[in-house]
Amino acid sequence: MTQETPSPLLHLSQDHLGHGAEVVLRDLDIRLLPGERIALLGASGAGKSTLLEALRAALQQRDVAAAWCPQRQGLVPQLSVYHNIFMGRLDQHSRLTNLLNLLRPKPAHWQAVATLCEPLGIAGLMERSVEALSGGQRQRVAIARALYQGHDLFLGDEPVASVDPHQASQLIQLIHARHATSVVALHQRELALTHFTRVIGLGKQADGQGHVLLDVATDGLTPGDLDFLYPAAATRESSDVS
Amino acid sequence: MSADPSTMTAELRHPPRWWQARSDGARLLHLGGGLVIAMLVLVPFADLSVTSRDPWQELGRMLTGLASPAPGALESPLHALILTIAFALWGTLLGALIGLPLALVYSRSRLLRGICAGLRAVHELFWALLLLQVFGLSAATALAAITIPYAATFAKVYAEILEQLPQAPLKALPWASSRAMRFVYAELPMAWRRMASYTRYRFECGLRASVLLGFVGLPTLGFYLESAFREGRYAEAGALLWIFYLLIATLPWWGHRRVLPVLAIASLWWLGPWPDISPTLLWRFISHDIWPAPLVNASFESLTSGELATGLLQWASHLPDLLPAIGNTLLLGLLGTAGSLLIAMLLWPLASRHVGNRLSQHSTNGLLIFLRTTPELILAFILLLLLGPSLLPAWLALALHNGAIIAFLCARHANQIQLPPSRPQGKFECWLYELNPRVAPGMFALLLYRAETIIRETAILGMLGVVTLGFHIDSSFEYLMFDQAFALLVLTAILNIGVDSLARRLRPSGEISEDSCVR
Numbered sequence: 001m002t003q004e005t006p007s008p009l010l011h012l013s014q015d016h017l018g019h020g021a022e023v024v025l026r027d028l029d030i031r032l033l034p035g036e037r038i039a040l041l042g043a044s045g046a047g048k049s050t051l052l053e054a055l056r057a058a059l060q061q062r063d064v065a066a067a068w069c070p071q072r073q074g075l076v077p078q079l080s081v082y083h084n085i086f087m088g089r090l091d092q093h094s095r096l097t098n099l100l101n102l103l104r105p106k107p108a109h110w111q112a113v114a115t116l117c118e119p120l121g122i123a124g125l126m127e128r129s130v131e132a133l134s135g136g137q138r139q140r141v142a143i144a145r146a147l148y149q150g151h152d153l154f155l156g157d158e159p160v161a162s163v164d165p166h167q168a169s170q171l172i173q174l175i176h177a178r179h180a181t182s183v184v185a186l187h188q189r190e191l192a193l194t195h196f197t198r199v200i201g202l203g204k205q206a207d208g209q210g211h212v213l214l215d216v217a218t219d220g221l222t223p224g225d226l227d228f229l230y231p232a233a234a235t236r237e238s239s240d241v242s
Numbered sequence: 243m244s245a246d247p248s249t250m251t252a253e254l255r256h257p258p259r260w261w262q263a264r265s266d267g268a269r270l271l272h273l274g275g276g277l278v279i280a281m282l283v284l285v286p287f288a289d290l291s292v293t294s295r296d297p298w299q300e301l302g303r304m305l306t307g308l309a310s311p312a313p314g315a316l317e318s319p320l321h322a323l324i325l326t327i328a329f330a331l332w333g334t335l336l337g338a339l340i341g342l343p344l345a346l347v348y349s350r351s352r353l354l355r356g357i358c359a360g361l362r363a364v365h366e367l368f369w370a371l372l373l374l375q376v377f378g379l380s381a382a383t384a385l386a387a388i389t390i391p392y393a394a395t396f397a398k399v400y401a402e403i404l405e406q407l408p409q410a411p412l413k414a415l416p417w418a419s420s421r422a423m424r425f426v427y428a429e430l431p432m433a434w435r436r437m438a439s440y441t442r443y444r445f446e447c448g449l450r451a452s453v454l455l456g457f458v459g460l461p462t463l464g465f466y467l468e469s470a471f472r473e474g475r476y477a478e479a480g481a482l483l484w485i486f487y488l489l490i491a492t493l494p495w496w497g498h499r500r501v502l503p504v505l506a507i508a509s510l511w512w513l514g515p516w517p518d519i520s521p522t523l524l525w526r527f528i529s530h531d532i533w534p535a536p537l538v539n540a541s542f543e544s545l546t547s548g549e550l551a552t553g554l555l556q557w558a559s560h561l562p563d564l565l566p567a568i569g570n571t572l573l574l575g576l577l578g579t580a581g582s583l584l585i586a587m588l589l590w591p592l593a594s595r596h597v598g599n600r601l602s603q604h605s606t607n608g609l610l611i612f613l614r615t616t617p618e619l620i621l622a623f624i625l626l627l628l629l630g631p632s633l634l635p636a637w638l639a640l641a642l643h644n645g646a647i648i649a650f651l652c653a654r655h656a657n658q659i660q661l662p663p664s665r666p667q668g669k670f671e672c673w674l675y676e677l678n679p680r681v682a683p684g685m686f687a688l689l690l691y692r693a694e695t696i697i698r699e700t701a702i703l704g705m706l707g708v709v710t711l712g713f714h715i716d717s718s719f720e721y722l723m724f725d726q727a728f729a730l731l732v733l734t735a736i737l738n739i740g741v742d743s744l745a746r747r748l749r750p751s752g753e754i755s756e757d758s759c760v761r
Contacts, residue, residue: 033491053663074662078679080265082257087675090666098671103271114254123254129265 008033008057008066009153009181017047017054024050025202025210032183034152037176039192039218040185042202044228047210050183051202052157059153067179071157073142077131081122081141084130085113088148111138116144119174135162143171145200147178152177154179169195189226193218266750270682273748274583281580288573288637293630301628306484309478310417315478316466319485321512326462328509329381329455330448333388335506338441340389341396346425348401356739358394363618363738364731365698366391366451366661366714367619367705370458371719372731375531376524384460388451392444399440399691400433407432443651446493450617453486457619457705464617471623483616490615532728561726562714568737571710574633575697575741578640582696583689585645590652590681596661597673610653614645622703636703636710640696648688683750690745697741701734711737 010032017025024047032038032055040048049071059066067088075084082105090098101109110126115125120140125133130141139162146154154175160168165188172195176182186192192199199221201214213229258264261272294300313319348354363374370387377383404425411428456464463482472478496505530538536553544550591597592606613621618639625635656677666672704712711734718727 056663058367070662072662074665076676078266078683079266079675080263083265083267083675083679087666090671090675091668095668095670098674102267102674104260107256110257111250111255114250118254126254127258127264129267131266 009064010055010062011054012058014054017050019050023209025212027211028054030037030055030200030212032181034181035197036181036198038183038198038200039196040183040202041187041189041192041214041226041229044187046202046204046229048202049157051200052155052183052185056155059155060088064153065149065151066155067146069142069146069149069154069156069159069187071161075130075138075141075145078129080127080129080131081144082103082110082113082126084141085116085144085148088145110219113144113148116143116147120144120171130203136167139163140171143175147175152180152181154184155220156182156184158185160191161187165190189223189229192226193221193223199226201226203229203231265685267679270686273686277576277580277583281577284573284576286627288577288633290634290637291630292634293632294406294628294712296571297628297630299327303474304476304479304624304627307480309480310477310483310687311481312477313481313485315475316481319463319466319482319646321558322461322463322466323485323489324450324509324512325384325460326449327459328504328513329384329388329460329462330445330452331502331506331509332513333385333452334392334441334445334448336385336389337392337444338396340393342400344393344397345400346355346421348397349405352398358397359739359742360735361394362391362398362694363698363735363742364391365712367704368715368731368734369456370455370460371716372728374458375724376527377460377517377519379461380515381513382517382519384455384462385513387455388448394446395444396441400437403433403436403440404429404711434547442497445497446490449490449493450615454617454619454702464620467620471620471627483620487612487615491611521711529726534725534729559609559676561729564711564714564730564733565715567704567709567711568733569695570633570708571700571712571734571737572741574636574640574700574703574708574710575693577633577637578644578696578700579689579693581637581641582644582648582692583685585641586648586652586685586689589649590656590685591673591677593649593653594656596656596659596677597669607653610646610650613642614650616643618643619665619706621701622706622708626708631707633708636700636706636708639703640699644692644699648685648692651688652685655684656681661750686748686750693745694738694742697738 008031010030012028012030012032013029015026016023021114028046028051030051040051042048043097054070056066079087083102086101086105086109091099097106100106114123114126117126120143122137122140122144125137130138133141139159143156143159146156146159157177160171160177163171168188168191172184175184176195184196196218198217199214200212202210203212203213205213214226260268263271263593307344344354347357366387368384369390373383373386377386385569386724407429411432415424415428437713452462453464453467455467456462457468459465463486467479467482470476495501534554535558536544536550536557539553540550544553589610591603591607593610595603598606621643622636622639625638629635657675659680661672661676665676700710701712701715704710704714705716708710711730715727715730715734718724718730
């Protein structure tokens with residue numbers, strides 16, 4: 001850790017965020033520094049996806065390229081795993097290359113994708129259609145597509161939601177090994193404490209509005225400190241979701 | 243993760259050869275490529291000559307007629323219009339009512355599939371020609387000619403829609419749920435929109451069929467259209483075409499689901515005339531007229547003495563030379579299918595909101611409306627007048643009409659797709675990787691469904707003088723040789739069923755699960 005604070009990649013300061021008239025989050029002031037590993041936590045409906053979308057839009061405005069792994073994975077079910085991953089770099093190839101790649105992949109591209117697929121455990125599935133895959137396998141394809149984009153910054157909306165904790169930990173390590181900076185929405189708080197440097201917790205305050213309730217370094221934090229982000233299910237959950 | 247290419251297995255180092263690719267997309271690619279290659283190989287065997295002397299002058303006269311229509315010269319356009327709508331509406335409605343219960347057992351009953359394939363395989367016009375001998379020029383002929391093949395089509399298509407539903411809600415039902423309850427609670431709610439939109443589309447086809455019924459003498463728009471065209475009164479023909487285009491174009495308004503029941507009941511008033519059916523004549527027709535004479539007079543003695551066999555052979559020797567007709571039918575069917583594929587692939591992107599711009603969307607939509615609204619028989623008729631009698635006008639008409647129908651449905655499907663926010667930047671890439679893979683299975687399913695329709699349409703093009711099987715059917719009816727006409731109809735049906743089963747085998751199967759892939 002250097003003493004002087006590096007200049008932030010992004011400073012997102014907005015008094016409200018939402019879809020149309022519906023306000024999801026209020027009073028945002030978030031700085032994103034290079035090299036940070038940020039875990040976004042919060043009950044479902046707390047606004048994690050909304051915040052990620054906003055970060056992504058703001059980064060795009062500043063021409064900061066970011067790998068993006070959306071919650072609904074945005075895969076094309078009829079295409080093969082290889083082609084779905086290749087789509088991560090459509091903007092970097094010529095039209096002709098993209099067209100021919102559908103008919104006959106180039107060995108160089110095929111190898112590059114295979115190299116990514118090996119550690120993800122989906123190298124044997126590259127010719128399969130995505131619609132034939134299980135939920136966990138699809139999630140790996142979506143991660144592979146994000147990795148294939150080859151950017152320094154990774155934004156992920158619950159990219160490890162449908163795999164077991166051990167695999168989730170491996171996938172996060174892989175994502176971190178390939179990206180200097182990452183912002184990842186999670187719902188496993190243990191992962192947040194072991195693999196991330198900073199936690200942003202979202203939730204509703206007494207006024208019923210969504211806010212950033214927590215924005216701290218993970219050093220010394222225990223899972224118990226995060227409990228308040230997940231209010232007891234029976235009384236509050238239903239109102240939170242709505 | 244430090245995978246070194248030299249340590250990789252061959253499978254990872256090299257992509258699969260194109261003919262070995264196994265993904266669904268690759269299979270469709272092989273299918274489409276195969277069709278187009280077959281088309282290119284077979285084109286030299288087709289008679290595609292242009293024989294007319296001055297096609298451009300005739301085209302000019304037709305376009306002048308279309309540009310300066312003379313609605314005042316028409317005899318009773320309103321009555322023809324109302325009859326056209328009434329036949330289509332009641333024909334489709336009765337067809338759907340009969341087809342829906344059949345769809346529930348369709349995939350389980352081989353017999354039902356066979357019967358439906360047989361009924362569907364005969365074009366509405368030939369049903370009309372056949373029924374005409376019994377019911378005369380009456381509403382019964384018109385309604386039955388539409389209802390019979392449509393019921394069989396609805397049974398097949400509804401069954402296919404049900405087949406493609408996501409299976410999870412069905413499996414979640416209690417084991418003991420009856421077929422009817424499964425349908426009402428799980429299948430119908432999921433399938434309703436697709437079934438309703440298909441029925442609506444079919445009604446539009448019904449309107450076209452209803453117009454065509456005029457070609458055999460029923461007093462719909464087509465009756466006046468045909469005589470105006472044949473006698474070169476192009477201004478009147480133009481007026482009738484415009485009436486028909488307006489009818490189809492305004493369908494969203496007058497075809498609203500609240501208006502249609504009112505229209506259906508009101509149109510009953512005009513539906514007619516109803517025939518006097520003589521049971522003895524009907525029985526004579528069914529039991530005697532349509533069968534080869536040796537078969538009708540057959541007895542046990544004639545069977546054992548071989549008299550029946552020789553009689554049938556002699557009867558068969560009077561049939562026209564069928565091999566060229568069958569060859570032409572199949573050839574035209576294949577050329578029409580491949581041509582439709584090319585036309586559809588070219589036109590749907592231009593008409594979709596993700597790929598086309600506003601100008602291309604509007605102009606392509608206009609072209610698609612023109613091509614799919616004009617009945618293929620009329621399209622072929624016009625092209626025939628321009629190019630002379632060969633396979634060329636028939637091929638163009640089939641490819642343009644069916645290609646436009648497929649392109650329209652594909653564009654609509656594409657417009658319903660919500661592209662993910664992470665979609666590729668360029669329109670070309672969007673089309674290639676996001677839209678095409680999603681649209682193509684539906685497109686091929688439609689195309690292979692249309693392949694059967696196309697084969698069926700090659701038959702009615704015979705009425706224009708293209709020597710397909712339909713040509714011989716038409717002339718047999720003309721000479722009142724019902725036994726020969728019926729035998730040829732059965733032969734045509736068998737040919738269609740063969741093509742249908744081939745198309746069914748090639749049709750992309752498997753539900754398209756979009757659950758994690760929607761956005």
